[in-house]
Amino acid sequence: MTFKDKLLSSYIALEDYLEYDSPIHDVRNKAIKIFEEKGFPTRRDEAWKYTSINALLKPDYAIFSNKEKNVKLEDVRKYFLHEIDTYKIVFVDGVYNAFLSETTHDSVDVCLLSSALVKSQYQPVIEAYFNKVAKSDGLTALNTAFTREGAYIHIPAHKEVRKPIEIINFSTGNEAAIFLQPRNLIVVGENAHVQIIERHQSLTDNKTLTNAVTEVFTGKRANVDYYKIQNDRLTASLIDHTYISQEQGSNCQVHTFSFGGNIVRNNLNFYQNGERCESTMKGVTILGDRQHIDHDTLVHHTAPNCESHQDYKGLYGGRSTGVFNGKIVVDKIAQKIDAFQQNNNILIDDGASINSKPQLEIFADDVRCTHGCTIGQFDEEALFYLRSRGIGLKEAEALLMYAFANTVLESVRIPELKKRVNKLIANKIGVSLGFEL
């Protein structure tokens, strides 16, 4: 039985298990049919040309975890941003963990999707927003069909959420191999302000495959500041689909820090549906061994007078491989757009490689779209300059790597998070420089 077959037959069991008249019942049914028809992507799909997930589909994954494993706070504390006060929505093997979480209904809703799907007071939001921006490719549809649990965040108009919200998915290794499909729904009201930190973490070397979908709806003039920390074990793979819908005057920023994992695919999509929107996508990727990452970004400008800004930096050592596919679409009526896209990569070792493809589809005639991509090695002149001041070769290379990553770190608005990421970068590079960026 293939993994696809296993999933299709498990779907029936899922509907039985849920036992209620779900408002998303129809949505799920439509989605499973789409998955049945489209299946998993292969190399023959243009968007997956450089990323094969065949090996990831081979293990005998547990699709539901029925055994509950206890996770001690002291074992996982380091994965939280414990230096500051945050809201936390924590899942262990796909199941909500109340002990590690800190949710709230105090003027904002920071809670679970499973509750929101059942309780009547959430029904209007679910009907208005669930699956309204997510697309219908095979993998997204698969997640939609199996929607059961994830984060539900609803920020009403004009509310500034003072504490960042951490969404963390742990897998305990209770099963030899587990397939997780978290689904997050984030609705931010007019002029509201929220910061979110998302992370997936395996606690053992048992295989984990995560197929995550996050929908974010940003109201007029609202502000969403989103950080993805991807520093999982080499036995964990992640396929992430994040869909962001923006209303007039809103500002969304997503930072993706990718240092871990086996195969990681980030599909990040911004849809600007009103004037004066701003979208920012930044990433720092540092890989080694045989790690693989694929950043697939899309900004769709449908209204005039908007901006978008993309800056992805990659450092590839060992025999790691990277893909950057950055698409910018500007509709005919979207005049006076200022779109900037930059992808810079340094190949540290001969065995590493990267494929970078900018894609611009511009139908308006009064726009500014700048794009640039570089792939190279360390600047020899810069290395000599540093060494002539007594900085050894290894430290000089590390300094240049830090400097390289810095342009992205500059825009991190949570100081403690910036410090954390700095440490992760230092660990990954293997050299400590005695200062922070």
Add this chain to the structure above:
Amino acid sequence: MGPNGSGKSTLASVIAGKEDYDVTEGEILFKDEDISELDPEERAYKGIFLSFQYPVEIPGVTVTNFIRTAINETRKAQKLEPMPGAEMLKKIREKADLLGIDRRFLSRSLNEGFSGGEKKRNEIFQMAMMDPTLAILDETDSGLDIDSLKVVADGVNALRSEDKSIVVITHYQRLLEYIVPDFVHVIMDGKIVKSGGKELALELDSKGYDWLKEELV
């Protein structure tokens, strides 16, 4: 001194240990030790400093973090403890004031967006911080206006002492009015062709390099 293409900068780079160049013959003796096999950083630990003709831009690293790393890496190599933060800050401010460098400059990315003159001043600032035994100044005067020239010269002159050496590479006599040389060597086609005192510089200034070429023939 010497005309364009005579090998002045190449000589400076070779002494500092630039790996683009292969030393095929001869030795570089510094305090009786041959340093021609040493890495650039090892030469820095011995006390050699090169002020670059074209200082490199390093976006993302501030002037302060750069110089702090350089000093502490050097101290590490010399088996010393890192310089305490307060002492480092004090020294940075002192040298910055000496060279008329605005404090805000120190938190800018190294050489990024600096004018030619600002880059050169930053080189002398680094020299003042590193306190080398041998400082090689490669065309430090190019791109400097008179005021900057004076400030830079003062910075260099403050370093002069019995146990320190300074090699000033320049085209023009102007800088040498402020940094008065003890010796002048002229390079042509990679060879030192004439040596003398400070008067040699004045002579070259009034008669030009062509005079010297004819004299040698």
